[in-house]
Amino acid sequence: SAVISQKPSRDICQRGTSLTIQCQVDSQVTMMFWYRQQPGQSLTLIATANQGSEATYESGFVIDKFPISRPNLTFSTLTVSNMSPEDSSIYLCSARGLALNEQFFGPGTRLTVL
Amino acid sequence: AQSVTQLDSQVPVFEEAPVELRCNYSSSVSVYLFWYVQYPNQGLQLLLKYLSGSTLVKGINGFEAEFNKSQTSFHLRKPSVHISDTAEYFCAVSRKETSGSRLTFGEGTQLTVNP
Numbered sequence: 001s002a003v004i005s006q007k008p009s010r011d012i013c014q015r016g017t018s019l020t021i022q023c024q025v026d027s028q029v030t031m032m033f034w035y036r037q038q039p040g041q042s043l044t045l046i047a048t049a050n051q052g053s054e055a056t057y058e059s060g061f062v063i064d065k066f067p068i069s070r071p072n073l074t075f076s077t078l079t080v081s082n083m084s085p086e087d088s089s090i091y092l093c094s095a096r097g098l099a100l101n102e103q104f105f106g107p108g109t110r111l112t113v114l
Numbered sequence: 115a116q117s118v119t120q121l122d123s124q125v126p127v128f129e130e131a132p133v134e135l136r137c138n139y140s141s142s143v144s145v146y147l148f149w150y151v152q153y154p155n156q157g158l159q160l161l162l163k164y165l166s167g168s169t170l171v172k173g174i175n176g177f178e179a180e181f182n183k184s185q186t187s188f189h190l191r192k193p194s195v196h197i198s199d200t201a202e203y204f205c206a207v208s209r210k211e212t213s214g215s216r217l218t219f220g221e222g223t224q225l226t227v228n229p
Contacts, residue, residue: 045216102160110155
């Protein structure tokens, strides 16, 4: 299995600022993902983080708002740009192991935008 | 495309009672099936998964689930719950044939175990 850590674990930010969330996996993984979980709701996939190339975004999410990097196999960042209160959510990093049918999740970053 | 329906948004039970959390899915191709648990203020933890073979799958913490292909269901069960089982439970599916297939989640079921 893979252990995923995220930093920061939580933050309170002002409207109009940006926050970068870091995700580190302790072992080799094939794919990395970023999800959003709005209060009381299920998980929504934001994008697939591709190593060394642009991320693949889901419908409704754009690179200007959620730029993503993945410089190597085990590390990725998600930036939430020009934040508004509607961005208040839990952001979860996820990774698929070498056994492609197993996906692991980080503890999440709890973001509150004032 | 796949979809997942968790039939109950909230399930309150008393401690030591049995519980079943219901999950139905829709897909035009074969799928893998998963149950994840999210404890308060934590990330998701894999409870169990069905890939192939025996339709009864046993997971961690005494949970089990049964894959029923004809009813396209994957209900989660535990014969006797504890207070510590209070959490949000998510059913998820992914396409079996595609290595890059994404997980599709249900809306979640909040299990609350009362003393």
